Amino acid sequence: MIPQETIVALATPSGAGAIAIIRLSGKDAITIAAEVFQSVSGKDITKQKTHTIHLGHIVDQGKVYDQVLLSIFKGPNSYTGENVIEISCHGSTFIQQQIIQLLLRRGAKMAQAGEFTLRAFLNGKLDLSQAEAVADLIASDNEASHQIAMQQMRGGFSNEIAKLREELLNFASLIELELDFAEEDVEFADRTQFHVLLERIEFVLKRLIDSFAVGNVIKNGIPVAIxxxxxxxxxxxxxxLLNEERAIVSDIAGTTRDTIEDELVIDGIGFRFIDTAGIRETKDVVESIGIQKTFEKIEQAQVVLFLVDSTELTMESLEGLKVEVEKIKNKYPQKALLTIFNKKDKLEESLLRNLESQIENSIFISAKQKVGIDELKNELMSFVNTGALRNNETIVTNTRHYDSLLKALEEVQKVKWGLDSGLSSDLMAIDIRSALHYFGEITGEVTNDELLGNIFANFCIGK
Known part of the structure; x- marks a missing residue:
């Protein structure tokens, strides 16, 4: 059921600033605003056209609170699909609170987290995946995550899912029709065409599921353990890497006793670098805890940078180094490993050539002189599959969508098996309905109050 109350909230970040925007939405939004707004031209805002802006004052019992700009958006041609008023006032926290309290006294109620976008979904202005993309767009902090959120908010993902669902629904209708004429033993659904459709749906679902591996790290940043x-x-x-003195540097071994994390954006992709405690045998209790955390961070990382001091290497110790590299590869086979030889400027040429030929995925740098850092960044970018971004393909970043896609794929594969095995139409119809259900979960055609509550609770107030 769509709520009928008119809601109000601050749409801009809390705190003082040059300008603040206070948003009202609901059937009484315009009339409530009209009670406290006096246009400088004497206009009655209840009689003004939609998508117009008016200069005036917020006034209560003769007291003027601020000179403001008031924007009118009449439903259904608004963000929420309802009547919407936006008041642009000066950014004093006192003015913000006074205007909001005044609107509350006139009959509005405070909006809950994400309630404006929830109403946009309930009024059919956005589907559920587009609504979720609004939160992702607000949270985006690099070019790649922004691009993915924008594509999803514009309906790229929704359109792809809706098209598959519609085609499957058409065949489902024919299968259901066959059940009505079961005694006549007729087939309305062309089995050959149905098989082709299922093959295509399976292919698209697998592509979307595979894209989650890239989308998830782009959205949350790629963790890199040093x-x-x-x-x-x-x-x-x-x-x-960060081009700043973020971590303490000392000649004393064991200086870093805890993990230090910071983020760097390279070519629009976020990387979360984790500087870990040095791995060695130690009796120091605090340092031991730091080393234990190092192994925990390696488990969480997707890329491991194994840093080696070139000045400590000899031809004889090279074999031992190769064993250490293999140990890391075997212990963490799913992680990208890059061996980095530091202090390149002090490395003998003959040893450098040997290292290059015997240690795969290696880079030579001088961290102190900042030599080879750009090459390292380029190598890190090579671990990221950005082809889908360049081709503007749909990339899944939402865990809820990923889960529903997996379940939909499972049901589609059941239907495909049933078709190949000559399963009866009534049993195939059950699996088709299940697949349609999971498609509907993504876009919000199938939903419940608990699901909506969980999704919109993560939004900010005012959006």
Missing amino acids: VGEPNVGKSTLLNA
Whole structure:
């Protein structure tokens, strides 16, 4: 049921600023605003056209609170599909609160988190995946996550799912029709065409599911663990990557006793770098805890940078290094591993050539001199599949969507197996209905109050 109350909230961030925007939405939004707004031209805003802006004052019992701009958006041609008023006032926190309290006294109620977007969904202005993209767009902090959120909000993902659902629904209708004429033993659904459709749906679903691996890291940032023995330059490397003195650098082994994290955007992709405690045998209790955290961070990372001090290497120790690299590869086979040789400027040419030929995925840098840092960044970008972004393909970033896609794929594969096995129409119809159900969960055609509550509770107030 669509709520009938008129809601109000601050649409801009809380705190003082040059301008603040207070938003009203509901059937009484215009009449409530008219009670406190006096146009400088004497216009009655209840009689003004939609999508117009008016200069005036917020007044209560003769007291003027502020000079404002009032924007009118009449339903259904508004963000929420209802009558919407936006009051642009000066950004004093006192003025903001006074205007909001005044509107509350006139009959509005405070909006809950995400309630404006919830109403947009309930009024058919957005489907559920588009509504979720609004929150992702607000939270986007790099070019890639912004691009994905914009594509989803414009309906790219929804349109792809809706098209598949519609085609499957058409065949489902024919299968259901066959059940009505079961005694006549007729087939309305062309089995050959149905098989082709199921093959195509399966292909698209698998592509969308596979895209989640890329989409999830783009949305949340790619975790990169910098590991190695103490005093090999891990903190210096982190500072060089971030171009600031973020981590303490010292010649004393074991200086970094806890993990230090910071984020860097490279070519629009967010990377979360984790400087870890040096791995070694130690009796220091605090340092031991830091080393334990290092292994935990490696588990969470998607890319591992294994940093080695070149000045400590000899031809004889090279074999031992190769064993260490293999240990990391075997222990973390799903993670991208890059071996980085630090202090390149002090490395003998003959040893450098040997390392290049014997250690795969290796880079030579000087963290202190900031040599090879750009090459390292380029190598990190090579671990990210950005082809889908360049081709403007749909990328799934939402865990809820990913789960529904997996379930839909499972049901489609059941239908396909049933078709190949000559399963009866009534049993196939059950699996088709289940697949349609999971498609509907993504766009919101199938939903419940608990699901909506969980989704919109994560929104900010005023959106």
